[in-house]
Amino acid sequence: MDFITREELQKVLAGDPAPLNEAMSRLFNKSIEGSMRHVPEIINQLVKKTSVMNKMSERFFTENPEFKQHSDIVADTITQLEGQHPGWDYEKLLAEATPIINKKIGLSKTVGVSSLQSTPNKPKLLMED
Numbered sequence: 001m002d003f004i005t006r007e008e009l010q011k012v013l014a015g016d017p018a019p020l021n022e023a024m025s026r027l028f029n030k031s032i033e034g035s036m037r038h039v040p041e042i043i044n045q046l047v048k049k050t051s052v053m054n055k056m057s058e059r060f061f062t063e064n065p066e067f068k069q070h071s072d073i074v075a076d077t078i079t080q081l082e083g084q085h086p087g088w089d090y091e092k093l094l095a096e097a098t099p100i101i102n103k104k105i106g107l108s109k110t111v112g113v114s115s116l117q118s119t120p121n122k123p124k125l126l127m128e129d
Contacts, residue, residue: 003027060094073104
């Protein structure tokens with residue numbers, strides 16, 4: 001695929017930017033067309049993946065009903081594991097998260113849930129009481 005013809009290139013080298021601008025517009029439009037052809041396939045894959053993840057999440061909470069009331073701890077734990085292990089699939093992520101969540105829930109009952117939240121402590125300003 002030629003992006004610019006020899007004649008257009010000669011005009012550009014002679015100081016005329018119009019052929020280069022036209023060639024760049026053609027390239028841009030071809031790129032957009034190519035990308036748009038893949039959008040339905042990408043959306044289909046995302047819908048399927050979301051459906052599978054929703055079913056796995058349902059099963060996870062069915063198998064671990066005690067986690068429902070601690071959804072903030074579950075979400076924080078899974079988010080942390082996803083960040084640490086981006087290559088893990090969702091099933092492995094849930095399997096590895098389960099004992100960690102159990103431990104955190106056990107701690108939350110003795111310590112209090114607010115102390116386990118993943119947001120760092122906000123430093124006190126001199127003007128705050």
